[in-house]
Amino acid sequence: MNTGTHRPPGTCGTCPIRHRAICSECADEELAVLETLKSYRTFEKGETIVWAEEPLTHLSSVVSGVATLNRALDDGRCQIVGLMLASDFIGRPNRASTAHDVVAATDITLCRFEKPVFEDLLRTSPTLLRRLLEKTSDDLDAARDWMLLLGCKTAREKVAGFLSMLVRRSVHESKTSPSDGMTVMMPLPRKDLANYTGLSVETTSRQFTRLREDGVIELPSAREIRVPNLARLFREAREIDSN
Amino acid sequence: MNTGTHRPPGTCGTCPIRHRAICSECADEELAVLETLKSYRTFEKGETIVWAEEPLTHLSSVVSGVATLNRALDDGRCQIVGLMLASDFIGRPNRASTAHDVVAATDITLCRFEKPVFEDLLRTSPTLLRRLLEKTSDDLDAARDWMLLLGCKTAREKVAGFLSMLVRRSVHESKTSPSDGMTVMMPLPRKDLANYTGLSVETTSRQFTRLREDGVIELPSAREIRVPNLARLFREAREIDSN
DNA sequence: CGGGGTCTTGACATACGTCAAACTCGGTGG
DNA sequence: CCACCGAGTTTGACGTATGTCAAGACCCCG
Numbered sequence: 195m196n197t198g199t200h201r202p203p204g205t206c207g208t209c210p211i212r213h214r215a216i217c218s219e220c221a222d223e224e225l226a227v228l229e230t231l232k233s234y235r236t237f238e239k240g241e242t243i244v245w246a247e248e249p250l251t252h253l254s255s256v257v258s259g260v261a262t263l264n265r266a267l268d269d270g271r272c273q274i275v276g277l278m279l280a281s282d283f284i285g286r287p288n289r290a291s292t293a294h295d296v297v298a299a300t301d302i303t304l305c306r307f308e309k310p311v312f313e314d315l316l317r318t319s320p321t322l323l324r325r326l327l328e329k330t331s332d333d334l335d336a337a338r339d340w341m342l343l344l345g346c347k348t349a350r351e352k353v354a355g356f357l358s359m360l361v362r363r364s365v366h367e368s369k370t371s372p373s374d375g376m377t378v379m380m381p382l383p384r385k386d387l388a389n390y391t392g393l394s395v396e397t398t399s400r401q402f403t404r405l406r407e408d409g410v411i412e413l414p415s416a417r418e419i420r421v422p423n424l425a426r427l428f429r430e431a432r433e434i435d436s437n
Numbered sequence: 438m439n440t441g442t443h444r445p446p447g448t449c450g451t452c453p454i455r456h457r458a459i460c461s462e463c464a465d466e467e468l469a470v471l472e473t474l475k476s477y478r479t480f481e482k483g484e485t486i487v488w489a490e491e492p493l494t495h496l497s498s499v500v501s502g503v504a505t506l507n508r509a510l511d512d513g514r515c516q517i518v519g520l521m522l523a524s525d526f527i528g529r530p531n532r533a534s535t536a537h538d539v540v541a542a543t544d545i546t547l548c549r550f551e552k553p554v555f556e557d558l559l560r561t562s563p564t565l566l567r568r569l570l571e572k573t574s575d576d577l578d579a580a581r582d583w584m585l586l587l588g589c590k591t592a593r594e595k596v597a598g599f600l601s602m603l604v605r606r607s608v609h610e611s612k613t614s615p616s617d618g619m620t621v622m623m624p625l626p627r628k629d630l631a632n633y634t635g636l637s638v639e640t641t642s643r644q645f646t647r648l649r650e651d652g653v654i655e656l657p658s659a660r661e662i663r664v665p666n667l668a669r670l671f672r673e674a675r676e677i678d679s680n
Numbered sequence: 681c682g683g684g685g686t687c688t689t690g691a692c693a694t695a696c697g698t699c700a701a702a703c704t705c706g707g708t709g710g
Numbered sequence: 711c712c713a714c715c716g717a718g719t720t721t722g723a724c725g726t727a728t729g730t731c732a733a734g735a736c737c738c739c740g
Contacts, residue, residue, distance in 0.1 A: 265585045267675050273588040275581035286574055293578060320563050327570045331529055334573060335536060337580035338518035342508045344587035345516040345635030349728065384687065392588030394729055399688055416687095416737085432510050592696070627719065637697050642720055659705080659719095681740100688735070695729085703720070710713085 205229060209305070214281035214367075215255045219325045231315070232305050237298040244285065244296035252306040253285035259302025260381040263294040264389070274390035276333065277381075279363055283329050287313050299381055344392045347432065352391040353401040354430035357411065361421060377420040405430070448472060452548070457524035457610075458498045462568045474558070475548050480541040487528065487539035495549040496528035502545025503624040506537040507632070517633035519576070520624075522606055526572050530556050542624055587635045590675065595634040596644040597673035600654065604664060620663040648673070 206212060206225045217228055234257070237243050243261060244250060256278050263276035275294055278284055284296055284304070307315070316323050343355045357378075364379075365372045384402075388395045405411050410430055412420040421427050428435040449455060449468045460471055477500070480486050486504060487493060499521050506519035518537055521527060527539055527547070550558070559566050586598045600621075607622075608615045627645075631638045648654050653673055655663040664670050671678045 263581070265581065267585070267589060269675075271589040273585040275584045288571070289574075294581065316567075320566065323563065323566055323570065324559075327566065327573060328531070330570060330573045330577060331532075334577045334580060337577060337584065338506070338508065338537065341518045341580060341584060341587060342510070342516040344584055345632075346510060346514040389588075395686090396688080396730080397728060400728095403688075432512075626717095638719080639698080639721085640696060643696095646720075683738105683740090685738090686736080688733105690733085691731090693728105693730070694726100696725105696727090698725075699723090701720105701722085704718085706715105706717095708713100708715085710711105 206232075209257070211255060211257055211281040211305075215305075216283050216322065216325055216329060217255075219321050220319070221321075224319060224321065228307075228315070231307055231311055233307075234303060235306050236301065236303045239298055239300050239302075241298045242295055243298055243302070243304070244292055246293055246295045247291050250285055250289065250291050251309055252304075253283070253287060253309055253312045254304040254306035256280050256282045256284065257303040257305050260299040261302055262297050262299050262382070262386060262390070264297055265294045272389050273392065274386060276337070277359075277390065279381075280367060282333075283326065285309070287316055287326075299386065349391075349393055349397050350401050350404065350430065351432050352393060353387075353398055354405065354410065354427060355433065356387060356391055357405075357419060357421070358428055358431040358433055360419075361424065361427065372424055374423050375420065376424075377414065377418050380417045380419055449475075452500070454498060454500055454524040454548075458548075459526050459565065459568055459572060460498075462564050463562070464564075467562060467564065471550075471558070474550055474554055476550075477546060478549050479544065479546045482541055482543050482545075484541045485538055486541055486545075486547070487535055489536055489538045490534050493528055493532065493534050494552055495547075496526070496530060496552055496555045497547040497549035499523050499525045499527065500546040500548050503542040504545055505540050505542050505625070505629060505633070507540055508537045515632050516635065517629060519580070520602075520633065522624075523610060525576075526569065528552070530559055530569075542629065592634075592636055592640050593644050593647060593673065594675050595636060596630075596641055597648065597653065597670060598676065599630060599634055600648075600662060600664070601671055601674040601676055603662075604667065604670065615667055617666050618663065619667075620657065620661050623660045623662055 206217065206229050209215075212218065217225060220228065235252075235254070237259075246265070258280055261278040261284065262274045263278065264272055265275050266272045277299075278296070286292060287309070316326065343352055347355060360378045360380075361372065361376070364376075370376075382390065384395045384398055387393075388398045391398060393401075402411075402413075406413055409422065410427055412422060414420055425435050449460065449472050452458075455461065460468060463471065478495075478497070480502075489508070501523055504521040504527065505517045506521065507515055508518050509515045520542075521539070529535060530552070559569065586595055590598060603621045603623075604615065604619070607619075613619075625633065627638045627641055630636075631641045634641060636644075645654075645656075649656055652665065653670055655665060657663055668678050
């Protein structure tokens with residue numbers, strides 16, 4: 195993979211995250227400004243995009259790929275506190291650093307702005323500011339949903355909850371309507387799934403096989419997960435089936 | 438207690454949360470506008486301020502007192518996903534409802550705006566908008582810190598972590614510098630503490646007595662907690678002692 | 681065809697939950 | 711003023727979900 199910084203391949207008009215990212219409310223005129231200021235950067239799977247407590251130089255949107263937000267304890271324990279998919283925003287304006295690492299879970303492409311440049315944009319564009327508030331509020335809601343999962347749910351419910359979230363986000367992303375029999379890609383290895391759900395690798399693995407044995411999911415290939423019955427999955431996760 | 442809506446007792450100029458709340462960056466002129474639009478409302482301990490999934494009519498700041506954000510599973514399991522103290526902002530603009538109840542943990546006073554009114558303010562005041570983004574980002578960071586606690590930490594670390602958070606917020610609030618021997622008030626009963634830390638009442642109680650036996654905390658009275666050695670407490674919580 | 685990482689499975693250990701009983705304490709009424 | 715009540719809390723005994731340790735199985739990539 196050709197990792198590194200380079201000029202964006204296309205215009206914002208044809209950008210795959212055009213109507214969901216931080217820029218989605220911007221008028222064409224404003225978009226033209228962003229276009230001159232943005233740059234793309236790719237990272238390979240496993241690379242650290244942002245180091246916790248280190249100077250934060252860029253703010254970015256995920257164009258494609260997956261990243262995790264990792265918080266670690268000094269003794270090695272680690273919690274994934276966020277999963278960043280296409281159109282998600284990485285970094286915090288007006289803060290020198292972040293409390294968590296940002297790590298590429300797959301090869302990933304970001305649309306980036308230098309931090310001071312983006313901060314200027316925010317100062318002059320209420321549209322951008324409003325949209326960032328909306329995205330941040332969504333992230334906060336998601337974080338609180340996850341607190342419910344971490345604090346209350348059983349191992350089986352946690353794993354089902356993770357899969358439910360994948361399904362919902364996949365649906366949201368592709369704008370397809372949810373349907374029984376749909377398949378999603380598993381973006382994380384077991385270790386990361388464990389660190390995200392607050393379980394051990396072994397327990398997540400066991401729950402995966404249980405869910406398969408019970409017909410809640412099917413595993414056509416290593417990274418594919420087929421869900422024959424969405425309502426069933428949501429029920430296993432103790433989530434409201436608000437299709 | 439005289440629960441209900443009424444005109445605010447004083448002007449914003451003398452408000453105890455003047456320089457920390459959503460309005461802290463507003464110029465006097467703008468503050469004068471807010472002053473005509475705000476109203477105070479008090480709730481008694483135990484009252485529900487906002488019902489999950491019900492129409493959200495007001496947005497507000499906590500002037501004094503404590504509230505919890507509660508998410509419940511239909512089988513009775515419950516997770517507290519946020520602790521709202523003085524100057525914290527309650528509610529989400531441009532959303533019809535919230536996913537969690539907001540419940541008064543003590544008698545509490547709010548400074549409120551009708552939702553559409555506040556949304557108008559946000560549209561016309563980038564200052565207010567910017568400050569709301571900042572508060573929301575802070576809440577997000579706090580939620581992610583808590584995910585680390587919920588997902589990784591032991592019962593003792595969780596309880597110590599809760600106390601550490603109380604200490605930090607108390608320091609932040611009173612603008613006193615942190616000092617060994619300071620005491621904080623316990624705002625929540627054991628049941629809520631359990632729901633906040635993802636433990637059972639019995640386990641939280643046991644950890645409280647362990648921490649006392651080990652000299653990490655002292656309990657001069659039912660609601661008071663004295664911390665003879667802050668660094669020790671932070672260490673028990675596995676937090677960085679970033680005084 | 682071999683080798684290292686990931687995943688799975690099993691046997692066992694333990695931190696924490698559950699159930700049950702006793703204790704504390706602030707409020708209330710006789 | 712004191713007895714009593716009930717809610718909240720503490721403590722103990724015991725059960726279990728999940729973690730830990732260890733061995734294999736799988737599988738991608740060279």
